[in-house]
Structure formats: C-alpha cells, structure tokens
Amino acid sequence: MARYSGCVEESAPIMHMQPHILSSFAAEWETNMRLRMLLHSSPCSLVVTDALELDHPIIYVNSIFEEVTGYKAEEILGRNCRFLQKRGLFAQRRHPLVDASTVSEIKRCIREGIVFQGELLNFRKDGTPLRNKLCLTPVLDDNGTITHVIGMQLFAEANIDLGPSYSLAQKDQDTASAYWTNGICKAYSEVQEVEASASSCGFLQLSDEVISYNILALVTPSDVSSLGLVCRRLNRLTKNDDIWKSVCENAWGREATETLEAGAGGRRLEWSRLARELTTLEAVTWRKWKVGGAVEPFRCNFSTCAVGNKLVLFGGEGVNMQPMDDTFVLDLDVPHPEWTRIDVRSPPPGRWGHSLSCLNGSWVVVFGGERRDRLFNDVFVMDLNEQPPSWREIRGAAPPLPRVWHSACTLEGTKLVISGGSGVSGVLLSDIYILDVSIGKPIWQEIQVSWSPPSRLGHTLTVYGGQKLLMFGGLAKSGSNRFRSSDAFTIDLSERQPKWKYLVGSSRPGSLDMPPPPRLDHVAITLTCGRVLIFGGSMAGSDSTSEIFVVDPAAENPAWRMVNAAGEQPKYAWGRGTCVIGATKAIVLGGQAGEEWVLNELYSLSLANKVDQLG
C-alpha cells in the first residue's frame, strides 16, 4: 500500500477516485472512461502521466492546461512536465529562478509515491512567468503499484520582470521556422557575444577546422542550429553547407542524402535549409498541375508508382468491370508532361486492386489483385530502362494466398513486402510475406510471428529506420465486424524473431492517443528522418481527407501531430493513385474528382521547397 505523508496528511484522499485500477480488461476500460469524464469536466488545469514508463511521459492534458500555458496537447504528449520550468521552447536548462529545492521535493514525492503540494515558478510557451500551485497525486492498482500520477495546477500570473524572452513561441511551425532564421541567429548571437568570448571558453579556442569537422559535423541538425545561436563565430561556422551535408548524412544516412541530391535534378541543394524544412515541416506545400495525354479507356481502381521522376500506371477496373491490362507512363522530367500508353509485350492478365511497387531502381512490380472471376497471387516485373520494356512473370516458390486490396512496400531496394488484404470469399488476411526479386529463383518467405494485428485490407505499410515497418489503418476485422482503423503497429524485420508491436492508436481500451481519424486506402510516406506522414483515404463522416498527420515511430513515446500545408489541397487522395518521389514529394492523381478519376489533374505535395518543381 502507498503511504501518504510529507506534504499532506496521511489520510488525504486521492482525488475522490478509487485508488486502484481494476484488473479485468472491461473494468479497466470502465475505470478509464470514468477517469476521462472526470478530466474533461474538471475546471482546473490537469495533467496525467504514465508512471510505468521511464520519466513520466504525459498521456493526457486538459484544455485549461493548453489555454493557460500556450502548449498544445500534441506538442507535449509523451514529454515530461519539466519543460514548464524552462523559459521558452528552446531553453536548454531549468530557469535559475525556479526553486531547486522544490523541484527536488517533487522528485522525492514522485519517487516515494506520495502526494506533493507546493508552489513553483513555471513559464508559458511564450516565455512569460507563471506561479504554479501544484498538487501531484499518485494512482495505484490493486498491488499498490503506481500506474499514473495526476497533476493539478492552479496557475497565476507571476509579476517578475525577467526582461525580454528569446522564446520564439508563435504558432507551431512559425516557432520552429523562426528559430532557424538568420535574423534571430544574429539578434541572439549579438546578445551572447560578450559572454562567449574566446578567452573565457576553452571550446572556442579550438581552430575553425576542429570545431567544424570534429564537432559540428558530428552532431544532430537541431544541435548545430542551437550551437549557431551561441555566438557570432559559431553562427558563421554553421553557415557552411558542406558541414550541413555531413550533418544530414549522419542524421539520415548516406543513401537518403544521395536520394535527396538526385531528386533535386542537378540543382544545388542548401543542406541547412533542407535539414530545417524536413525537420520542422514548415515548407509543406500543395500545388495543382495540369498534364496532357489521356489514360483511356476510362477506369478506376488502377495502381500507380514512381520510378525516378516517371509515374507508371497499370491496370484498373474499366466500364462494366472490365479488367484492364495496359500500362501508361507520365514523364515529369519533360517540360510538358503527357500520359503515354506504352506497348509492352506479355502484360499481366487484366486486374484491379493490385499493388504496383518500384524495385531495383527501375523495375515496376505487379502483385495480386482481382478480376470478376479470379483473385491473383502472381508477380510480374517490367524494367522501365529496357528498350522496349516488356513484362515478365517471376514465379516465386511458396507464394502467399491470392488476394486484393493488400498493402505492399519495398525493403532494401530489392525486396517486395506484402501484407493482409482480402482473400477468397472476402476473408481478411493478416499475414506478411517477403520476396527478393533480385535473386535467380526467388522464394516467398512468410514472416512467422506469434501475434499479428487484426486482419485488414486497404491499410498501408511503410519502411523506416532500415528494416522496420509501420502498418497504419485499413478496414480491420474486430470480432465479427469490420471497422476502419486508426491504429499503427510496427515490426522490426532485422530481428531474429520479429514481433508486431502496437505503436499508437485509439482502439486499445483506455488509450488516450489522438491518432488521425480511422481510414482505409490512404497515403503513407516515410520521411528521410524516419517519421511517417499520413493523409487522404476513405473515412467515415465529414473529416477532411487532406489533413496531414505525422508520427515518429522511433520516438520514445510516439504521438501523432498535425502538419499545416500551404497551397491548394486535393479533396481526395488514395494510396493507389498517389506516387511518392524520393522522400520529399508525393503526386496525387485526380484529387478533385473522388470516384471519377480525372488523370489530367495532379496535386503535388512538396515537403521541402528546394525540390518543389515538377519538370
């Protein structure tokens, strides 16, 4: 049992709640619902942290906390509350006026599982000081284990003159963007110049070369920008684009930076700017394009993929469910791109609902799909660099069951990964298979797992961090029904016994996650830095399909957040009608027309400005 001592009486109630979480699943769900209702109806500022995780990440904040502090839930979920003790977003340390003995007392109370009550100085996101009368109350389960801590804050203005704040709190992305701008760097470095003179700091007695190549080039992009704020000299050194290239290579890997360089089509990239834009996502922009040519006869449910700067479209469902077997290419490298039907020998049998993936740099690979009377599990490959290109079947041994509306992705350039989909008689599948198309006689390899996420169709699979996969959404089987899902799962295929893990979502009883609305047939893109973007798809109700969400699956406590995008957005975006170019651009085909596929209209979503042009 817990002891209640120290700051309050031994018998202090724990917020009028039963101090235990019932052990059965249903009871846990009910308890959590009651907890949620209590939190939502409370008139004071509230925070709940997960006491079973390292460093007490926040799993809930109420709207009063958001209003008073200026921090939005999505910015702080997963973090420890101590950021309130730092003045502004980019302060590295607790402010000196925050009473260290009170902080130690908080730490002791949390460690010993006892209630804390006391007052300390905190700061809003914009740097203004606040007095915080804080009460921390542990929540225990049947065994006396502390599972959560509830923090109640009574905030009041603190009338202390601290001088101007260098916190750059505006809107989320404005903040991050302003942080990186030269103007701010200059203003800040002028203030700090005197303190950081070479004579008082051993680090600054090093030569420019040593600081640049032995220090700056080895740290993370955000550390380089922080160092650039310290003084004029470091600010000047962090302007060197070669240093930034090394920083990007360290952070994202050589392959990713080469892809970015190639994606720029020979235009010189400013690595500092690219690092900033891909980190903050401040430059995300939609643009609408018109292209010539025609994809005829009319069809829907085709699949597309990008091979370099060329888009390839294969198959689809024609009028009266006619299965299409033709191939079209749109070359975005020419001044006036046009859809062109290419005559390719021995095409795969006509179909829809298949996957189309790019492997080996220039290969287009078809897997699965259906036509009226048949489901497929065959694999066809076409090398777009071959003249003239032709389709050929790859007969992989031990193939997966035939299926449609499955998901597919490319691992390590040459491996096709497929998962789930709808099999014979509409049975949903939950398996996962790999085929290495680069070897002579490829064999399908099923990934054996002890547990799989519920079977589903219309979900996405994206690769991040080498051999890790993130699965999101789809129409998933739950009991005897099928529901749109907003859950994300991960699996690391480099492990000897890969295991699916629940990453983030809302279907787990008691979950307080705020994922994108449930959907299927959406678009998922892995960014260079390993985060995954989601938008589009089919959702229930009136949620906007063009809202973009991002999650970092490698984060200690992954949480979704929304990304603001400028420009004209498409009304619709479907996974199979969207091509991802490099890691910085997605092309959505026919984004205005919903089910009518107008393929002369394209929408491009650029994640960074420098690589924004189509042709």
Ligand SMILES: Cc1cc2nc3c(=O)[nH]c(=O)nc-3n(C[C@H](O)[C@H](O)[C@H](O)COP(=O)(O)O)c2cc1C
């Ligand atoms: C539920 C909860 C709410 C908290 N709320 C606040 C808060 O509003 N302001 C604050 O300064 N610290 C708050 N803290 C305390 C810090 O998160 C942290 O525990 C404290 O600074 C001591 O740890 P440290 O010395 O490692 O920083 C809260 C802690 C918990 C568990």
